[in-house]
Amino acid sequence: MADPSTSPPLTRASVQAALKLIEPYVHKTPVLTNTSLNRLASAPRTAAELEGTEWAGQTPAKPVLRFWFKCENLQKIGAFKARGAFHAIERLKLEPGWEENGGRERGVVTHSSGNHAQALAFAAQTSRIPCHIITPHSSSRAKISAARDTYGAHITFSGPTHPERQAVCDAVAAQTGARFVPPYNHPDIILGAGTAALELQAQFFASPNNNSGRRRLNAIITPCSGGGLLSGTALSCEGTGILVFGAEPSYQGADDARRGFYSGKRIEFVKSETIADGLRTPLGEIPWGVIYERRLVKGMYSVGEEQIKAAMRLVWERMKLVVEPSAVVGLAVALYNEEFRRMVEVEGGEEGWDLGVVFSGGNVDLEKVADLFA
Amino acid sequence: MADPSTSPPLTRASVQAALKLIEPYVHKTPVLTNTSLNRLASAPRTAAELEGTEWAGQTPAKPVLRFWFKCENLQKIGAFKARGAFHAIERLKLEPGWEENGGRERGVVTHSSGNHAQALAFAAQTSRIPCHIITPHSSSRAKISAARDTYGAHITFSGPTHPERQAVCDAVAAQTGARFVPPYNHPDIILGAGTAALELQAQFFASPNNNSGRRRLNAIITPCSGGGLLSGTALSCEGTGILVFGAEPSYQGADDARRGFYSGKRIEFVKSETIADGLRTPLGEIPWGVIYERRLVKGMYSVGEEQIKAAMRLVWERMKLVVEPSAVVGLAVALYNEEFRRMVEVEGGEEGWDLGVVFSGGNVDLEKVADLFA
Known part of the structure; x- marks a missing residue:
């Protein structure tokens, strides 16, 4: 690894340069859409579904969402x-x-x-x-x-x-x-990670399924652990107007980045046994600079274990993709976090949002999943 | 459904016309490659692996295979x-x-x-x-x-x-x-089914992973049940020089098309409880005309239940795709059927083959798969 002091600056142009360097070695992973998940996300949750949550008794949000799934589970080495x-x-x-x-x-x-x-x-x-x-x-x-x-x-x-x-x-x-x-x-790791979202932006623009006539996504949401993927994604969107959001599990305090983001102080220690085992690491210092100090991430959201499992099951059943629990945390936010959904309703209005969702990986023990689905 | 007598002729041009008609409604599904499956398929099986099979004691075949997976499991309705x-x-x-x-x-x-x-x-x-x-x-x-x-x-x-x-x-x-x-x-059903392989041909040609400099695949293999997919695929390849092969489960005589193909008489009745539950139907009359009478299919091969399960597991683990057992029968042939592999060795030589493999669908009960993988 190059000495950090000799690394390219943390800018969108550097993400573009990174993509040029790695293109011969990595997959340009597909971007998939799914009508039934769009329909599900665009239907308000029921009062019964909100019972027992922090949003119990509130009027359910009515966002309009069209998902664009960047399938990094289909990347080389599965992530x-x-x-x-x-x-x-x-x-x-x-x-x-x-x-x-x-x-x-x-x-x-x-x-x-x-x-x-x-x-x-x-x-x-x-x-x-x-x-x-x-x-x-x-x-x-x-x-x-x-x-x-x-x-x-x-x-x-x-x-x-x-x-x-x-x-x-x-x-x-x-x-x-x-x-x-x-x-x-x-x-270098952050700039490399950001290339997925850079590809996604171009793939959205070129997609025959892009019927909105828009040139760019409204937003992209990615899981956040050490923060390499989220900060790289944020850099890939700098200056484009695409909003960037991070998603974390809430279980046992695994939402350290979210808590740090809203308190203004990076949390350096986490110990959580969340099922999203790729997201147990606290946010790193350099990602924090991009995400928080440079304000390149618009907001952070978290979801519970059952919601992660439910999202994972939907992806397996409806999209036919093997994803690890960590990969679907962004989708779980869009489906189940009323705060996020309310924001999309307010910001997106009737036209709604084209939302990029990065599926970060698919490396999961089939035996463990068998237990989960049995 | 239009009266069959008014249907377009069973030709490649009619498959092209079919694609034009359905393009607004179906996904252009991705074509994926996978280095580790290529490596696995291109390594000779061991003598121990051939023990207990009909090829026991023979020198294992040494084919060179590069797979191009057409992911119809990611198609609308999952097939x-x-x-x-x-x-x-x-x-x-x-x-x-x-x-x-x-x-x-x-x-x-x-x-x-x-x-x-x-x-x-x-x-x-x-x-x-x-x-x-x-x-x-x-x-x-x-x-x-x-x-x-x-x-x-x-x-x-x-x-x-x-x-x-x-x-x-x-x-x-x-x-x-x-x-x-x-x-x-x-x-009409056959021509529609053939559009997947038509897309695959163009996607192979355009792929950045196509390093062979070839303009076309050497061959395509698909599962065969009633024969719509296989005969449509054969029509999509007519006149291109691309060889077409069919794959079936052998369990309890589910390889009716193969047996008919090599005996010259279509078998009209099958009763098999093969795990590949989409492939329990005997070959239809119109597909038979394309596959056998017009000689548009080059050969038929079958595999056992354990080989189907093994191929399915590989696809889930290495490719991160949810596939139903029926979908992987073509891959199982390429990995485990020595007769097929010997043919690729002989025909493809050191350069080997670019082989299209159609994954026909991904509609499988997660609970059943959990049992399988538990």
Whole structure:
């Protein structure tokens, strides 16, 4: 990973440049529409459905919503993380002196139990660069063997906590000279992640299903964890007039970014066992700068576990897509969060909104889903 | 449905005309590629894997395969059947005298417990034409309520056997004057079904993933039940040089089309409880004419139940797509049928084949799949 101080500025133009760099390596994932989900989202919820929620007794909102789903679950390695990882590797290859000073042989290192590790291992392998992955003993065997056997990564085990993982990671970096590639808190990762929404904007414009005659989406909503995807998306929309929203699980305080956003102070520690297991990480410092300080994100919303499950089931049944729980949190907000829906009603009026929804990934254990749906 | 004698001729040009008619109503479904499935298919199977099969002891075939998956599971109503249904309705609207003689008010009728009923109900509703569905009492509640509540169809129940269903269907037709729209044995349905492969051909040509420099696929494989999809696909390829293959389950003789194809006589009766429940119907007469008599299909192959399950699991896990068992039978052939693989090795050589694979649908009960994957 390039030294952050040498990274391109955090602008829309840099997201466009990032897309040029990674285009040869990643899928231009499809954008899907779905009439029955539009219909469902555009029908007011019933009073019964609002009972027991914070909106009980209120008149249900009547938004008009047309969804444009950016299917990053169909991305290489099954998640948008491929974009940031390839961008990090490509930027590294462009760093003056990196190749000459043996950087290629020394490789890259990260700690992760999830999609970032697979993405980095895959991107590194593609450029024949060694990749070291630090992973807790508790990680799923399937993910470890995928990183090792399919993508040729060197695996080192660590304790489960963040300090334990970082310590092992630092040790491996010191020993091998490998460059640390963090999962989200780095400009190159953020700019890479933003390319999904950049593609989505062009795909909306070119779509035969775009009957509104509009040139641009009204808004885009993405899940928010460390904030790489959300801040990258916000950068991809800067100056376009497209509003950007973030979505989080509310369970056990996993909505740290939302709470920070509305209190003006980034929350640095989260411990939640939300089913959306990709969204348990607190917002990083650089994403926070884009999301909050630069005001490039318009609002943050959260939803409960049952709503995430319901949205996930709808996507599996109606859209025929395998999505992980984290991926559907934005859709769950649009379907079930009355505050968000009221805003769309007010802002969008009768014409309504064309809303981009980023499905961030599809890496989920089928056995676990079987339990969920059984 | 138009009188078959007034239907367009069964040619590639008629498939092109069909696509023009239905384009406003159906999705141009995405074509996906998948590196890990290509790699898997292009690795010879092991001797251990062939043990207990008819190819035990033989040298495993070494085909080189690049898949191009046409995702009709992402089609409206979740299956390619939408194409034939819309084409039938559009053709009916073009039939001289139909509108003037009250045809629109009298509507359409079919008997089906599956995707065809939903597709017809949806297509009829789109043109505000009444639709009558005859369905066995044993049909899934979910499918019946979808046809009735979502698509406004009139439901009539019947006994489970084909003669019982046809008798009720005839009675409803006589009573209402509704036009019978069969599920596959009609030129309009066949031509509509063929539009998926026509799109696939153009999408392959235009794809940024098409690195071979080829203008056309080497071959396309589709599932075969009544034969609408396979014969339509064959027509869409006529004169292009693209080879067309059909795939069936072998369980309890569900490979009727294959057996008929190689014995020269269409098999008219099948009773199989294969997991690929969309493929339990014997080949229709008109499809047989295209597939066998006109020699527009190059070969037929079958696979066992475990191979269908394995292919389905791969598609869910690696491609993040919800597919029904029937949809993956073509992929299962390419992965596991040594006869097919040997042919690709011999015909494709080191360069290998670009193989189109039609995923026919994704309408599957999540509860049933949960059992399968649990």
